[in-house]
Amino acid sequence: MSQRVATTSAAPSTGKRTLTLAQSQSRFAWILLIPTIGVVLMVGLFPLAQTFYFSLTDARLASSREVNFVGLQNYLYLLQDQQFFRTVGNTVFFTVVTVGFEFALGLLIALVINSNFRGRGLMRTSILIPWAIPTVVSAQMWKWMYHDIYGVINDLLVNQFGIFNQNVAFLATNTTVSLFAIAAVDIWKTTPFVALLLLAGLQVIPGDVYEAADVDGANKIQQFFAITLPLLMPAILVTLIFRTLDSLRVFDVFYVMLGNRRDTQTMAIYAQQSLVNFSDLGYGSTISIAIFLIIALFVVIYVTFLKIEDA
Amino acid sequence: MSRNTRNLIGRVLFYLLVGVILIYTIFPFYWAFISSITPNNQLFATPVQYWPQNATRQNYGLVMSNNNFLIALMNSAIVSVSVTALALIIGSLAAYALGRFKFGGRRVVLYTVLAMTMFPQIAVLGSLYTMISAFRLYNTLWALIITYMIFTLPFTVWVLTNFFKAMPRELEEAAYVDGATPFQTFYKILLPLAAPGMVTTGLLAFIAAWNEYLFALSFTQTPEKRTVTIAITAFEGATASSFEQPWGQIMAASVLVTIPLIILTLIFQKRIIAGLTAGAVKG
Numbered sequence: 001m002s003q004r005v006a007t008t009s010a011a012p013s014t015g016k017r018t019l020t021l022a023q024s025q026s027r028f029a030w031i032l033l034i035p036t037i038g039v040v041l042m043v044g045l046f047p048l049a050q051t052f053y054f055s056l057t058d059a060r061l062a063s064s065r066e067v068n069f070v071g072l073q074n075y076l077y078l079l080q081d082q083q084f085f086r087t088v089g090n091t092v093f094f095t096v097v098t099v100g101f102e103f104a105l106g107l108l109i110a111l112v113i114n115s116n117f118r119g120r121g122l123m124r125t126s127i128l129i130p131w132a133i134p135t136v137v138s139a140q141m142w143k144w145m146y147h148d149i150y151g152v153i154n155d156l157l158v159n160q161f162g163i164f165n166q167n168v169a170f171l172a173t174n175t176t177v178s179l180f181a182i183a184a185v186d187i188w189k190t191t192p193f194v195a196l197l198l199l200a201g202l203q204v205i206p207g208d209v210y211e212a213a214d215v216d217g218a219n220k221i222q223q224f225f226a227i228t229l230p231l232l233m234p235a236i237l238v239t240l241i242f243r244t245l246d247s248l249r250v251f252d253v254f255y256v257m258l259g260n261r262r263d264t265q266t267m268a269i270y271a272q273q274s275l276v277n278f279s280d281l282g283y284g285s286t287i288s289i290a291i292f293l294i295i296a297l298f299v300v301i302y303v304t305f306l307k308i309e310d311a
Numbered sequence: 312m313s314r315n316t317r318n319l320i321g322r323v324l325f326y327l328l329v330g331v332i333l334i335y336t337i338f339p340f341y342w343a344f345i346s347s348i349t350p351n352n353q354l355f356a357t358p359v360q361y362w363p364q365n366a367t368r369q370n371y372g373l374v375m376s377n378n379n380f381l382i383a384l385m386n387s388a389i390v391s392v393s394v395t396a397l398a399l400i401i402g403s404l405a406a407y408a409l410g411r412f413k414f415g416g417r418r419v420v421l422y423t424v425l426a427m428t429m430f431p432q433i434a435v436l437g438s439l440y441t442m443i444s445a446f447r448l449y450n451t452l453w454a455l456i457i458t459y460m461i462f463t464l465p466f467t468v469w470v471l472t473n474f475f476k477a478m479p480r481e482l483e484e485a486a487y488v489d490g491a492t493p494f495q496t497f498y499k500i501l502l503p504l505a506a507p508g509m510v511t512t513g514l515l516a517f518i519a520a521w522n523e524y525l526f527a528l529s530f531t532q533t534p535e536k537r538t539v540t541i542a543i544t545a546f547e548g549a550t551a552s553s554f555e556q557p558w559g560q561i562m563a564a565s566v567l568v569t570i571p572l573i574i575l576t577l578i579f580q581k582r583i584i585a586g587l588t589a590g591a592v593k594g
Binding site for chain 1: 325326328329332333335336337339340342343346354355356357358359401402404405407408409412413414415416417420422423424425426427429430431432433434435436437438439440441442444457458460461464465468493494518521522524525528529539540543544558561562565568569572573575576577580583584587588
């Protein structure tokens, strides 16, 4: 568009027409945006503002009881709520473990696919399978694999490889064991996605950089640290921030595999339970706003990092 | 010679690694399938059977005659198709504006859209619940179709904007010279060109809607309004014993729910990878 504006405004006599053209185009653009803005306001921004309002009240869900404004009372309670901090701890633990493993494994898989070998297409296809399976379904599959008596994982660990000498109840009582067991499901499901993002980053590194390094006598490991890693950094950062955001709002896999267990609750489950199961719209909204702020912080980092170019 | 042996060892180790990765990614799905065709008396028995002695279709038969599950499949199809269509129609208009026009406020809208692609659904759950109740939409598919726009529309707009931005300018200019209005230019020239982008974003929107769990769990209640993700966690098989969940049927249902997605993914593999990396969005 900028080219056209530039050429027409080169002739001074058409200056006025250019202005009205730009104005009418601007108006047209805003008309096209109306439906999107309407939807975003209706299901996103307005509800967010309303959640903030609810967080300052003692409102109950689906209740005709009078709503009282309670100021920051819910927030003061939140700061002393042990269960809330436990859910923050669980969520952060889960995020660190999954993002760490997914990055390491994803990078390994991306490097493997990026090198030329027979069966590369098959591999790229097969790693999409975990990605394509709905989270809830993969949670059910793993729940069955984790079964304490008939589960295949126990059979592999105890009978086939002899790593443990008795069956482990992965999803039963031990908080740490359960958290790691759930993390393993997420790592399995999401590593392909990480690998694909990193692979896209690897594929834009020009091949002649490596040829030059070969000529200079650098070995593969030197090349990895001196060329691949620095040039891949933008893709790595985007991937890490993206995965972090996703892990912080984890709900499905925990809820399906562990239900309402208090000791393994995540932030999102605690908020959902407070809102829907206990109908505590006021306090549930307070937890929601806290989650929103934590995630918003990462979104701001992400968006500023991405720096939208204004073409 | 030593160099050759080293090369050979390297190759063997490399293919070993490839094999391990393949087994790791495929095994859980393989196991779900094996469990789904194993008769119950072998499924709930030790030692674990890695291949059923006599395969059975019984679990699939039970799942396909389970009305609640079939209704849920239907509901998921209705919701996902509607959400995808709405997101594409509304989103392509916005993407055209953002990708092809220069106007004040464009940057703000783009930033908002990008930030919205990462919007935590839990932050608006309570508020949406009260809105849905106020409009008497609780426990209807409409509640899901409307609220699912929060995670499909911003992503659709974001990815399609990039598609529109990448198109050559000449075609559009030729249309203007021929006296076409901007809207005619949009649906006669640019929209057909954007078809590959629409397929990609449409698929990703469909998959996201098909897989959604939190809103479906919170905004529906009765079995006839459930989607598949809820149905698959609420499985009560006809032949289940009182001690054990009907895992054979759950695995059969899991395979049935997943196979359409795997087929779609395999057919549109390249498009999906392009869309994922362009939008850098969650799967």
